[in-house]
Amino acid sequence: MDIIALLIIIGLCIGSFLNVAILRIPKGESVSLPASHCTHCLHPLAWYHNIPLFSWLFLRGKCAFCHGTISFQYPLIETLSALLYVCAWIQTGELLQALIFGTVFALLLSLSLIDLRYKAVPDALSLPALILSFLTNNPLLALEQGLLFMGGFALLRISLSFALKKEVMGEADIIIAGVIGALLGIKLGLLAIYLSAVIALVAFMVVRKKGYELPFIPFLSAGLFVTWFWNDFALILLGKLYE
Ligand SMILES: [Zn+2]
Known part of the structure; x- marks a missing residue:
């Protein structure tokens, strides 16, 4: 049970990172800079606005500063990513393998979304998936x-x-x-x-x-x-x- 909780937390965090990657990589922006900000009012986010899934639920999908809508894509990708890690655990029963498979599938999830939206498939995400596989x-x-x-x-x-x-x-x-x-x-x-x-x-x-x-x-x-x-x-x- 502890391992599943750990994998859910890792999955949520990776999903949160992938949300940033989905938004920024197709535009050629850096995934680390600038720090997370609201896409409407550009106000930088506090750490407690940035907790995967929970912040979105807590803020009810709205920016704390301008009350602009935060896309449903954020909690969706985070939740799906956590689910993929749990599936990887169910299938492999081994922590290291679950992490590898979970990460490959989480990367494929973000690549699918980028392909659907931008008709692009960045190497920065597809090559790590290949190497991990x-x-x-x-x-x-x-x-x-x-x-x-x-x-x-x-x-x-x-x-x-x-x-x-x-x-x-x-x-x-x-x-x-x-x-x-x-x-x-x-x-x-x-x-x-x-x-x-x-x-x-x-x-x-x-x-x-x-x-x-x-x-x-x-x-x-x-x-x-x-x-x-x-x-x-x-x-x-x-x-x-x-x-
Ligand atoms: Zn805002």
Whole structure:
């Protein structure tokens, strides 16, 4: 129980940091300077206005100085990030592994949001996710499978771009493919990518706006997380497919 409480606190703090990163990295601003301030009145925040989740609840989503609305994104990302660390603990049962997996998924969460909002995928967040994904239980195997997936995706990208005569998929998708290969291995990794494509297709049919380019990172991340967290179920499904 103590470990879960610890992971929730770490998850909330990482989520809080990622909120700043989501807001500042796409604009090319520093994540450490200037100190946290209200986005409306620019008033610097006191430390007690900056406690993940609780400050937002305590302030009821409004700035203490100008009463401007504080985006619901802040508590949402913090809560989801804490949940990801708890899921990582449930799945790995080991503190260090839970921290590594939790951080990879929290980074993917922030990358998904940045991709949705700005159609950008900053290396400053995707590369740490890739490196961390190589530090799981079996680093050599993770590295091998991660690189294999990256190579596969790079080939797919080149051939698809050639066939369609336009550039498809970003370099960022290749990095995320590396994370998928490293965390899941070949068979489950392919299942995750298939799942991402299905979720993306459903989203595409729902949105259906002309000229709207669907960001792919949120779907790759969702496919990865679902396959990883429910891997028992995924393995049974794969077993049935291979029969
Ligand atoms: Zn304010």
